[in-house]
Amino acid sequence: MSISPAVNAWFRENGRDLPWRRPGFPAWGTLVSEIMLQQTPVVRVVPRLEQWLERWPTPPDLAASPASDAVRAWERLGYPRRALALHAAAVAITDRHGGVVPEDVPSLLALPGVGDYTARAVAVFAYGHRHPVVDTNVRRVLARAVEGVAEPWAPRATRDLPLMESQLPADDEEARVTNAGVMELGALVCTARAPLCDSCPLLEQCAWVAAGRPAHVGPRLRVQPRFEGSDRQVRGLIMAELRASDIPVTSAEIERVWTDAAQRDRALAGLIRDGLATGSPDEGYTLPD
DNA sequence: AATCCGTGGTG
């Protein structure tokens, strides 16, 4: 028994009115939104996305700007490597695809910052192609409703894609709604912490509920190290300095952001290695371009 | 394949 009929009916009634679901929303907007949404909540993405698309309505528009502008416009969305990747993707789309976001999964996968999830999300949501789209929300819904376990497994394409494929209707448009609907269900109802089973359209066919909602067995997935005092925090502080300055940031200014010299140096070297910063102790440091 | 990569909201 497939979950798609109940999910599709629920989604058409309860899906959020998000920018990327507007009729006529461009494929470029879908690509930008999907990259912004990687590990970043919807509420933080929406305003930044709208500003981004107003400034850079097409890939060639972004490709014509320096990467530093992209990193600044990214502001505090987090993981600024994504801003750099998105800029590089815009250049690649302009050079290799005539400025038009490609439709096929292999071409999308070849773009910087585009992985297994994002490639299929663009092919399905922007172009209406029929593919399974599996993110953490989908994996959690499949784990519970289909497999009957409390927590999703680690991402694995060879397991995730066939499982979601087995839940998709044959029709392209219905399959697209199922992809969006399962994801939305995971985001709004079948949540990680406290699932709202009482208002779930799959309550009566959920394998996990049928099994008595057994607790998770085994180790937690992807335990995050603490942020306070981490290299990530130091990188973030340095990036904030670089974003805020139109002239090179001096070594002395960088020294002021973090007292531990070894950690500071490690963070700065990492940023330079990632292409998020350039410069030297003598000339100071700037964003790329 | 395990680890790294930001930031902010929340129960």
Next chain:
DNA sequence: TCACCAAGGAT
């Protein structure tokens, strides 16, 4: 308070 969580990708 603080650990958990958030439409992953690259290496």
